[in-house]
Amino acid sequence: MDQFQYVPPLIGGALIGLTASILLLTLGRIAGVSGIIGSALTRPNRDAFWRYGFLAGLIGIGSLMLSHRGAGTSMHFGPAILLAAGLLVGFGTRLGNGCTSGHGVCGLSRLSPRSVVATAVFVATAMLVVFAVRHWIGGAT
């Protein structure tokens, strides 16, 4: 393992932190993706305009930066797994008021007790699930 493999994650993370800072200092908003999607769905008002921009930016940059890679980098989960995982992620992030970005990045940076607990819980459960899938079920990966 060479040391340069640690550079892209740090740069990517720094960009995410910079984005969260810009949103906080300009619009006074939290860069939580699940919250932005949820609010864009259920509260379509003038105040939500920035959210549509944010979501368009996410999708747009994705199609620009990822199109040349094709689907080769993806792991081929069965549709049933993807559907179930999507439902759980959607439901859980709404119930728990946040995901990796809202609780993980923004919440931890603010030292919010709720976000510290939420992040610990979702990282721990995800690790348990990966452990269970890989060692007990001997799943796809």
Added chain:
Amino acid sequence: MIRLIIGLFTGSLFGAGLVIAQMTDPSRVLGFLDVSGHWDPRLGLVLLGAIVVHAPFVMWSRRRAKPILARSVHLPAQSRVDLRLVIGAAVFGVGWGLAGYCPGPALVSASTNPSALLFTLSMIGGMLIHDRLLSRRVAPAVFEQRTHSDEAVARCHEVSA
């Protein structure tokens, strides 16, 4: 209009960060979550990089009177750790561990990767199901404060800084 542009700019920057950090690669995410195998710590560096950059701005914003384009900072009003938060985070964690996608990377990958698109559509379904179920079934007395709180960390609370 300026809000839309800020949204578009920050969304693009955020998405670029996710792609550069390779959060859009589920195998990378699952490698980080697989602590019992060949643990890949690199995803932790993404979070570390983000917090190291963001935390000083959080402190700075607390000393400022208000954001440039808003009357106040919108922070979640809820501050107590409750069962709802813990269950929600656990349910999210199960889904994250199953497919290796969380909302941001899924959306960024949705236009180029059919798996991510399917996941994203299902995720939106999960959000809508939550809103349907919990805005009807839960007794208002118990969840009154929370019924409008479903938008993740974005529920607003006037904070006089």
